[in-house]
Amino acid sequence: MSGTFGPAWLADGQVRFALWAPGCARVELERDGATALAMTPDGKGSFSLVTQAEPGARYRFRIKPDLAVPDPAARAQASDVHGWSVLPAPDAYVWVHDQWPGRPWREAVLYEAHCGLLGGFGAVAKRLPELAELGITALQLMPLNAFSGERNWGYDGVLPYAIAPAYGTRDELKALVDTAHGLGMMVMLDVVYNHFGPDGNCLPSYAGAFFDEDRHTPWGPAIAFGREPVARFFIDNALYWLETFRLDGLRFDAVHAIGDNGFLDAMAAEIRARIQDRPIHLVLENETNDPARLVAGYDAQWNDDFHNVVHVLLTDETYSYYQDFADRPAERLARSLAEGFIYQGEGSPNHDGRSRGAPSSHLPPTAFVNFLQNHDQVGNRALGERLTRLVAPDRLRAAMGLLLLSPQIPMLFMGEEDGSASPFLFFTDFHDDLADAVREGRRREFAKFPAFADPQARAQIPDPNALTTFEASRPMPGPEAAAWRALIGHLLKLRREHLAPHIDEAVSLGASAIGAKAVQATWRLGAKTYSLAVNLGQSAVAMPAAPAGPPLAVVGEGLTEGWLAPASCVTWLEAAP
Structure with missing residues (x-):
């Protein structure tokens, strides 16, 4: 099904436009200021058209007399995800570090960052020299693809191939990667293949077969990865980010919600076969603690077990999912350090006693990405408090030693290197009824927490849609920033030289x-x-x-x-x- 999705430049300024729309009998290509053109069906649900076009042309697909939709594989949008898709110019970026050989996974020290909060691609690029000097070897970007509104964590994306305009242009992202490579740093990207956001996803209106109505997720019907065009859409997307932007790897969000190991294994195998000129690192988030995926093409998994037990040891919090780690936490930490997962088939209180995980002691330490904080673990707190607000500095420094001097792959969350006390809050930019639903839904979510049982307390939870919530989440250096940088730099030097x-x-x-x-x-x-x-x-x-x-x-x-x-x-x- 190659060529099913997205525009492709051909010879002599011609472009092939394509759309998989099995729910339509007719599809037209509309270009801003030009006559609509009927697209040719292939009898298998795909429509295509080759026509002359200019770089920057705005286009969309007319699937019904009263409905035109953006290209689900658009490389850029004119503004919002509801509007015109934009045809980018043929790739003309001149790479400075085009012979970048990559780095082995054992050298990875990850730094998770949100490009919007840091000021966009150009501003992130300016930060890279000081991060490289600190000892960071891999920039881990939160999702970049287009979403509804101007600000979002990135996990509500609906156009997986288009960069959110708020972060910058395609060439600015390439320049960011190029700059990183010049400093010896890898760049990895978080991609979300388990669901689409709640606003702007038009696929159900013309490609209902993209979803499996018999299997449901927290976001609605599951994506039908068993259908070849659907699997192709996402595998091509992974290759697009890795090849077009020369990224060094991908982190796949919440693959437990994908629920199709065959698809996951096939995607990893195709990526490995396709890109062989440099190391590509593939990392999972997988609540099921499935070690089989970590010997079937994936380098590592974010180890929530490690985070959760260290959090209990530092804060004594035992509510919500922390209840799984409340009993004998030091023994559980020992198991994580020695074997990776803590839950290896045991019943989990937070999962109603159901077993979770499988034995992982055969896996190397590098199969686990450990962290004290990340976007989920901080941002999913009602008030977004970092550990600097919850834990005495001396104990937090000891935990930092544990993180950076253990053989597992360590990850820092932006601001951690500066001892930031800024909150990292959940933020979106939805409007009208959806904005109300998201705000009130989040407040209801915390009603089961003792600190927010009272409605007046819940009313103090910041509105995700407020601009002030976004602005408050920008990481600012803490009062002991210099001391934190000195400590982390020292520990990473020891790691680099001895581990x-x-x-x-x-x-x-x-x-x-x-x-x-x-x-x-x-x-x-x-x-x-x-x-x-x-x-x-x-x-x-x-x-x-x-x-x-x-x-x-x-x-x-x-x-x-x-x-x-x-x-x-x-x-x-x-x-x-």
Whole structure:
């Protein structure tokens, strides 16, 4: 079904327009200021037309006398997702770093960022030198595709191929990637293939077969990935981002809601076969803790289990999904460090006792992306508080040591490097009834939380659609920004010099709780043994099996006469016995 979606430049200024519209008997191509042209059906649901066109031409498809829709694979929109699609000029960007060889996954230190909050592609590019100097090796961009309105997290996109105009142009995104590559940094993109946003998705009006009405998700009927044109739409989209913009990898949002492992495996296989001139890194978000996908083409998974148990240890919060980690949290953290997933088939209280996950101890540490914060874990709080608002600085520094000095792949959330105390709130730009529904729905969602049981308390939850909510979410440096940068820079230097070169060889030698909020873990790292001890509590803990040699790193007061001080993280790297 190649060529089913999106415009394609041909010779002599001609363009092939195509649309998969199995629900239509007739489709016309409309261009702004030109006569509408009937498109040719192929008898299999697709319509196409080759005609002369100019770069920048506005076009859309007339599917009914009273309904014209944008191209679902438009590369650009004139303004909103409801309006005209725009035909971009043939690719003419001249890459400066066109021989970029990529970087191995073991060197990844991810930095998740929202381009809108940081000021667009150009502003993000200006930040890259200081991030590279800090030790960040991979920029992880939240979704960029077009959505309704001018601001959004990106997870309400409806046109997966078009860049949201608020962030910049196609060439500005290429320049951002080019700049990153010149600094030795990878660029990865978060893509959303599990659903479309609630405003501007026109596919049901002409391609109902795109959806499976017998299977439902929180966003409505599931997407029918088993149908070849549908699978092709998304696989081509993944290849589009990787090839057109020379990205180094993709993070696939909430694949548990896709519910089709055959599609996931086929997509990874085609990406691997198609792009072989540089490493491509594919990362999943998958609530089911499915290790099979991590040996079937995907490099890693965001490890929510690690985040959740560390959050419990730091904050003592045990409501909502944190209840799954309230019991014996130090033992659960030890399991995460040694084996990856915490839930490996056990029943989960937050899932009504249903089992979740499967054994993961056979996977390497690099199969897991660990983090203390990310857009979900901060933004899905009612008031968007970062850990700087919830945890004492000394304990948070110890947790940072744990994150950056463990063999798993670490990820920082924008602002974390500056100790930012700015909230990261849930924001959208919906209007009228939908705006009311989103605002009130979010407030109802938090009614089960003790702090928001009272209606007056819920009324204080910021309106997602208010511009002030968006502006308040811009990450501003905290009062101890210099100290945070110094700490993170130091830890990443140690990681770069002592861990990264050997992480592919890392094998767990076990981990155990040594206190209510303290853990010790050990790995074989090539010809050496690497040990880490962390105490996230407020009391010293005995550590009878401490390595004898001098430590590689100490965060906090560290170890004294066999006792690990509160709020401390210590690591050792010694020759293996």
